[in-house]
Amino acid sequence: NAGVTxxxxxxxxxxxxxxxxxxxQDMNHNSMYWYRQDPGMGLRLIYYSAxxxxxxxxxxxxxxxxxxxxxxxxxxxLESAAPSQTSVYFCASSEHLFTEAFFGxxxxxxxx
Amino acid sequence: AQTVTQSQPEMSVQEAETVTLSCTYDTSESDYYLFWYKQxxxxxxxxxxxxxxxxxxxxxxxxxxxNFQKAAKSFSLKIxxxxxxxxxxxxxxxxxAFTGTASKLTFGTGTRLQVTL
Numbered sequence: 001n002a003g004v005t006x007x008x009x010x011x012x013x014x015x016x017x018x019x020x021x022x023x024x025q026d027m028n029h030n031s032m033y034w035y036r037q038d039p040g041m042g043l044r045l046i047y048y049s050a051x052x053x054x055x056x057x058x059x060x061x062x063x064x065x066x067x068x069x070x071x072x073x074x075x076x077x078l079e080s081a082a083p084s085q086t087s088v089y090f091c092a093s094s095e096h097l098f099t100e101a102f103f104g105x106x107x108x109x110x111x112x
Numbered sequence: 113a114q115t116v117t118q119s120q121p122e123m124s125v126q127e128a129e130t131v132t133l134s135c136t137y138d139t140s141e142s143d144y145y146l147f148w149y150k151q152x153x154x155x156x157x158x159x160x161x162x163x164x165x166x167x168x169x170x171x172x173x174x175x176x177x178x179n180f181q182k183a184a185k186s187f188s189l190k191i192x193x194x195x196x197x198x199x200x201x202x203x204x205x206x207x208x209a210f211t212g213t214a215s216k217l218t219f220g221t222g223t224r225l226q227v228t229l
Contacts (some may be wrong), residue, residue, distance in 0.1 A: 007206075035215075042203060042219035043157075058216060090157060098209060100147060101217060103157035 004024050006091050006104035013081040013111045021076040021107050023091030031094045032074035033101060034066060036087040043090060049074055057059055079108075081111040114139045125194045126228050132179075133189045133223045135204030136165050143209035144167070146180065146187045147217070148186035151199040160202070163215065191225075199227040 004025045013019055025032065030051045035043040045058030049068040063085060065077045078085060088108050091097075092101040113214045115138045125131035137146070148160040163180050169203040170178050175195075179188045191198055 035217075040221055042221045043217070044219075045216045054181070088155065092157070098145070098207070100145075100159050100162050102159070103149075106124075107154045108155075 004104035025093040029093035033092040034076045035090045116220040122228040135187045145207045147205040149203045
């Protein structure tokens with residue numbers, strides 16, 4: 001019963017470095033999402049993938065890119081990390097866009 | 113754009129007592145979904161309860177129930193017989209039922225619930 005698995009759980013980057021956050025789900029869900037959580041702001045949608053082969057921008061996409069590698073996997077890439085990207089990142093999936101989302105355990109990213 | 117407001121940053125309840133967390137939202141849509149998520153210290157976001165706007169009956173999941181007032185755009189969560197394990201951050205969230213905007217869950221800023229002995 002893995003559900004949604006994110007790697008890594010913690011990461012420290014220097015400004016300007018790049019990295020990819022990995023996400024995989026084993027629930028055969030069609031839709032996947034990346035959110036960021038900042039203190040006092042709830043969660044905000046970065047990018048989503050309604051179905052395999054499609055990706056779309058969410059509320060705060062600047063500075064990020066995504067890849068829906070297959071139905072199971074959805075990665076988030078920071079090309080040139082900035083301190084403003086220090087946050088907790090959550091991957092989520094849902095059967096369809098209209099159904100409830102299930103979340104991974106989050107990645108705490110610090111950019112120094 | 114839809115907004116979700118949780119006006120109680122922190123709440124406290126004694127074990128075995130009942131507590132109600134408030135949530136209001138603003139939308140011009142007639143069909144949508146509302147959720148409560150729990151985030152314990154482990155950081156995992158856990159779905160607590162879900163309500164479809166077209167259903168008049170309030171959703172219930174064991175000790176968790178909601179008071180959904182569509183006209184007032186209010187969606188409160190009641191936790192009965194509170195347990196120590198209920199201590200967490202609780203987020204209210206809104207999702208449109210229309211294809212163009214259904215992708216996005218709009219979250220409130222959360223209410224931190226403390227459970228005391």
